[in-house]
Amino acid sequence: MQEIRHTPIAPTRTQRLASGGEIDAHRHDDHQIAYAGKGAIAVTTDAGTWIAPATRALWIPAGTVHRHQAHGELELHLVGLPATENPLGLDRPAVIAVSPLLRELVVAYTRDPDDDSPARLRLCAVMLDQLAVSAGQPLHLPAPADPLLRELHDILRADPADNRSLGELGRQIGAGSRTLSRRLRDDLGLTYPQWRTQIRLHHALILLADDMPVTAVAHRCGWSSASTFIDVFRRTFGHTPGARPTV
Structure with missing residues (x-):
């Protein structure tokens, strides 16, 4: 920057x-x-x-x-x-x-x-x-330094609901799943599912801040059901996505 x-x-x-x-x-x-x-x-x-x-x-x-x-x-x-x-x-x-x-x-x-x-x-x-x-x-959503991972990052940020496998996404950017998995581990210390979940949770926080209903957020961010999204959200943040602290 x-x-x-x-x-x-x-x-x-x-x-x-x-x-x-x-x-x-x-x-x-x-x-x-x-x-x-x-x-x-x-x-x-x-x-x-x-x-x-x-x-x-x-x-x-x-x-x-x-x-x-x-x-x-x-x-x-x-x-x-x-x-x-x-x-x-x-x-x-x-x-x-x-x-x-x-x-x-x-x-x-x-x-x-x-x-x-x-x-x-x-x-x-x-x-x-x-x-x-x-x-x-x-x-924290880390910014990848690797050029291939930056391409992958842009795809997933543009559509967090994209459920393609790492191999399918790799074909789009010209890299194999093993290469991408290794670079994710070396660059970010994450597996592909872990990284994709972080991207989805970040996007979910943005949508929730704009008062989008929880079910719609789950769908827009790629979870198969609202209950699955709520479970992942609660385990990560310690509360449900619908909870609103009072100030």
């Missing part, structure tokens, strides 16, 4: 974006947390895309060139933290779990960013404590 602008201080604020709205590529000298109180937020870097619904937040380390994209009507809460303050101990982007308490802390902390009262400082300290115990979540 080409670096577009440098904003040294990562802002702390609440803002709203329409579905499909973007914040263009930029970087900060600070760390940043991006949380979607409503809708879903995607962050893209050279390493891939991370997406988070309202039960998750995105950790963006200092210096990372990234852009944001809204899925659904987005209520975005941004928290900037000095580069010396790293409660998660992470040096790369990640999706983290957001407990009900952490959700309330982030929303309250971003409500009035100009408030420098002792009460707000105490709120920040509790928020950092909660961040330190937040678990990482498997919501």
